[in-house]
Amino acid sequence: MIGQRPAEMATKSPERFRRLVLVGPVGIKVGPSDKLDIPDIYALPESEVQKLLYDDPERMKPDTAKMSDDELAAMFRARETLALLTWEPWMHNPKLRRRLQRVAAPALFIRGESDGLVSQTYLDAYSRMLPDARTLTIKAAGHMPQLEQPAVFATAILEFLGE
Amino acid sequence: MRAWHFSENAYPYLPPADSYRSIRVSLPNRVYDPAKGAALYDRFIDEWLIAEDEGVEIMLNEHHQTATCVDPAAPLMLAALARLSKTARLLILGNPIANRRQPVRVAEEMAMIDVLSHGRLEAGFVRGVPYEILPANSNPVRMNERQWEALDLIVKCWTHHDGPFSHEGRFFHHRSINIWPRPIQQPHPPMWVSTTSTVGAAQVGAHGYVQATFLTGFDATKRIYEAYRSGWREAGRGQDVPIDRLAYAALIYVGETEARAHAGAEKLLWYVTANKVPLHFSNPPGYVPVAMNVQLARGAHNVVSAYGTKQATVEGAIEAGTMFAGTPDQVFQQIKKHWDHVGGYGHLLIMGQAGFLDHDDTVHGIRMFAREVYPRLKDIFPDTMASGTVEKSNPVANRQHASANRADGRHA
Numbered sequence: 001m002i003g004q005r006p007a008e009m010a011t012k013s014p015e016r017f018r019r020l021v022l023v024g025p026v027g028i029k030v031g032p033s034d035k036l037d038i039p040d041i042y043a044l045p046e047s048e049v050q051k052l053l054y055d056d057p058e059r060m061k062p063d064t065a066k067m068s069d070d071e072l073a074a075m076f077r078a079r080e081t082l083a084l085l086t087w088e089p090w091m092h093n094p095k096l097r098r099r100l101q102r103v104a105a106p107a108l109f110i111r112g113e114s115d116g117l118v119s120q121t122y123l124d125a126y127s128r129m130l131p132d133a134r135t136l137t138i139k140a141a142g143h144m145p146q147l148e149q150p151a152v153f154a155t156a157i158l159e160f161l162g163e
Numbered sequence: 164m165r166a167w168h169f170s171e172n173a174y175p176y177l178p179p180a181d182s183y184r185s186i187r188v189s190l191p192n193r194v195y196d197p198a199k200g201a202a203l204y205d206r207f208i209d210e211w212l213i214a215e216d217e218g219v220e221i222m223l224n225e226h227h228q229t230a231t232c233v234d235p236a237a238p239l240m241l242a243a244l245a246r247l248s249k250t251a252r253l254l255i256l257g258n259p260i261a262n263r264r265q266p267v268r269v270a271e272e273m274a275m276i277d278v279l280s281h282g283r284l285e286a287g288f289v290r291g292v293p294y295e296i297l298p299a300n301s302n303p304v305r306m307n308e309r310q311w312e313a314l315d316l317i318v319k320c321w322t323h324h325d326g327p328f329s330h331e332g333r334f335f336h337h338r339s340i341n342i343w344p345r346p347i348q349q350p351h352p353p354m355w356v357s358t359t360s361t362v363g364a365a366q367v368g369a370h371g372y373v374q375a376t377f378l379t380g381f382d383a384t385k386r387i388y389e390a391y392r393s394g395w396r397e398a399g400r401g402q403d404v405p406i407d408r409l410a411y412a413a414l415i416y417v418g419e420t421e422a423r424a425h426a427g428a429e430k431l432l433w434y435v436t437a438n439k440v441p442l443h444f445s446n447p448p449g450y451v452p453v454a455m456n457v458q459l460a461r462g463a464h465n466v467v468s469a470y471g472t473k474q475a476t477v478e479g480a481i482e483a484g485t486m487f488a489g490t491p492d493q494v495f496q497q498i499k500k501h502w503d504h505v506g507g508y509g510h511l512l513i514m515g516q517a518g519f520l521d522h523d524d525t526v527h528g529i530r531m532f533a534r535e536v537y538p539r540l541k542d543i544f545p546d547t548m549a550s551g552t553v554e555k556s557n558p559v560a561n562r563q564h565a566s567a568n569r570a571d572g573r574h575a
Contacts, residue, residue: 043189043297045443064460076456079448080304087302 002085003027004093010107011099019161020107022126023153024118024143026091028100030125038091038117042083052116054142100129107133108160112141112148164544166511166537167222167254168214168529169412170207171232172240174200175433175518186439187229187294200233210516210525211244215251217533222254222512224289227298231438238272245280253280256287256355256375256512261306262299266313267340270320274346282347287355287375288314290363294444304449309334311366314356321351355410359383361390368394368404375410375512380484384411384505392506392551403549410510411501414486414517417494417531427528428477428488433518435475491535498540506551509544 003025010017031037041049050057064072109127111118120137127133136156141148174195177183183190211221221244225237234240241255253276263269277284290310296303312332319328320342327339346352354372358364359379367374368391376387392404414431418424446459455463480486484504487497502508513532516525 040297042443042447045441067460069457072457072460073453076448076453076460080453083302083448084304087304088300 002082004085004091004096007100007103008093008096010103010105011096014102014104017103017105020103020105021110021157021160022107023110023146024112024115025109025123025126026086026118027093028097028126028129029089029092029094030097030122036090037119037122040090041117052142053144055112055114055140055148057142060142060144060148097129100126101131103130105132106160106163108157109133109135110145110153110156111135111137112143112145113137113139114142117143164509164511164537164540164546165220165252165407166513166532166540167220167252168211169222169224169256169512169514170210170516171224171226171434171514172203172207172234173433173517174203174230174233175437177230177437180437180439183439185294185441185444186231186437187226188297188440188444189228190230195230195233203233206522207516208243208247210522210529211251212248213526214529214533215248217530218537219513219529219533220252220254221248222256224256225259226292227259227295229294231434238276241276241284242279245276245283248280248283251283252285253283254285254287254355256285256357257289258287259291259295259299260288260313260317261310262291262295262301263313266316266335267320267337267342269313270317271342273317273352274321274342274344277346277348277352278344282352284346284348284352285355285373286352287357287373288317289357293447293450294440296447296450297444302449303447305334306450307363314354314370318351318354321346359387361386364388364390365394365397367391368396368400368408369398371395371398371400371408373408373410373510375412375510377412377512378414378485379411381501381504384484384501388506388508388551404551405546406507406509406544406548406550407546409508409550410512411505411508412512412514413484413501414480414488415494415511415513415515415532416486416488416520416528417491417536418489418527419531421490421493423527424489424493425477427520427524428480428486430520430524431486431488431514431517432475432477432480433520434514435480437518491531491539494532495536495539498536499543502544507544507548508550509546509548511540 003022004027007022007025007027010020026038029037039052050061054060107130109123111123123135127135138145138149138152146153176199177194215221223234223237223240225234226232227235237255241253244253258269273284273286290306312334316330316335320340327341330337330340355375356367356372357375358367359376364374364387374391376384388409395404416424416427416431418427474480474483477488481488481497484501487494515528
């Protein structure tokens with residue numbers, strides 16, 4: 001799920017969250033107005049988007065030849081949904097930023113070290129807007145550390161939830 | 164048959180194509196010299212007015228952030244033409260309606276031009292080609308739905324005369340709509356819509372608007388027109404679809420000699436060869452249906468890249484039906500062959516200027532067409548004809564067409 005959605009939910013019903021984990025989340029705007037915080041993936045060739053998404057794009061990029069028609073359709077439909085949710089304002093909700101102080105639960109912000117979409121600066125700024133949050137960077141992973149480093153990712157989350 | 168001089172107001176003075184990724188969207192405007200641009204505007208307006216003098220109507224279009232068409236606010240150019248021209252019909256094809264945030268504003272602009280031109284507006288609408296998405300910051304998903312809500316709203320803006328009305332639709336919301344001026348033409352200016360999909364064409368046919376298609380050649384045009392005629396008939400508009408409901412745009416150059424025609428036609432191919440656009444601009448998410456993207460991923464031909472994949476030689480383009488070029492006789496025959504193949508149309512949209520086709524050669528092409536080809540087309544394809552008479556018998560039109568064919572001496 002786009003990290004913006006659970007962050008919004010946690011600001012709306014803080015009492016229903018015991019712990020909050022956000023992975024490579026978008027949702028806020030912290031940089032200057034003439035520079036995108038999140039690169040415009042629709043203005044880049046697919047090969048360059050894959051480099052932003054993955055630490056090892058050769059290993060991770062989808063192999064459309066091996067996908068069934070249903071899987072391909074699901075992928076293209078997901079891209080449409082992503083466009084609907086993130087197009088404007090680009091990858092953020094202007095109201096979210098000042099609502100984040102409502103989140104009551106401890107939060108863990110995770111980012112893959114090679115994530116080309118969500119920078120460390122962005123993640124740090126995001127996490128500082130919550131009353132109780134920390135960050136974790138996973139090596140050899142991009143925007144989806146759950147796919148590139150599933151074991152490290154699972155361990156980190158289990159530890160956090162078990163505290 | 165009505166012919167239209169269509170100039171895209173291209174800016175051809177570009178650096179080598181291998182020095183940039185895309186001629187659209189991202190090509191820095193530093194390469195545009197406003198002084199040269201001003202001279203080009205003067206020239207293109209002159210050419211429109213020469214076309215008018217020759218009895219040809221005027222057509223223009225709108226694109227954004229591109230050297231292929233430096234007319235990003237087409238209603239402004241249309242307003243100038245409304246005052247500079249005197250008799251020609253003025254076709255804008257079109258307003259990129261799925262990318263305009265306020266359809267009511269578009270209705271106002273078009274009504275104003277209709278009044279300024281004393282009722283000469285032909286109001287065309289396009290959904291917008293995929294490379295318009297980023298310049299407009301417009302969401303590529305649900306464009307069709309936005310287009311049709313906007314079109315219905317615009318017609319209501321033009322035809323509602325009893326004070327403010329409200330519109331609370333899926334995409335557009337207004338509490339008080341009451342446009343001034345209202346159009347001269349009643350009940351409203353003629354509506355044109357361009358589409359290259361059969362589903363879209365059926366919708367346009369159901370509404371009875373003029374359907375235009377660009378550079379779709381023989382078979383694709385035939386499919387689109389068939390879909391239009393089905394939509395028309397299923398909506399209860401009658402069996403006969405007048406040919407003036409259908410329009411076809413092609414690269415057209417008529418020369419006094421075959422050599423001159425060929426040289427002019429070569430220059431028109433600039434639209435095909437210069438249209439360098441990467442895939443991520445030409446197929447944003449949601450622009451084409453999911454099922455088509457699945458086919459594209461399986462290696463199907465990308466139908467959404469407008470000119471890029473068309474034939475890039477004069478002979479190839481003529482063969483494909485995207486270009487009509489040659490001497491008056493040759494061009495007449497090429498158009499007639501295409502006309503017969505697709506079932507008939509009443510408007511020919513002439514892409515008669517491109518790239519480095521200079522003023523004298525552009526004017527030569529306009530005049531040769533207007534004087535040597537156009538009268539024959541008007542004679543053989545009168546507006547009283549119905550389109551697609553092969554599908555459904557229409558004795559009157561068939562007889563007319565048959566006798567015209569005999570008179571022409573090429574079909575027994």
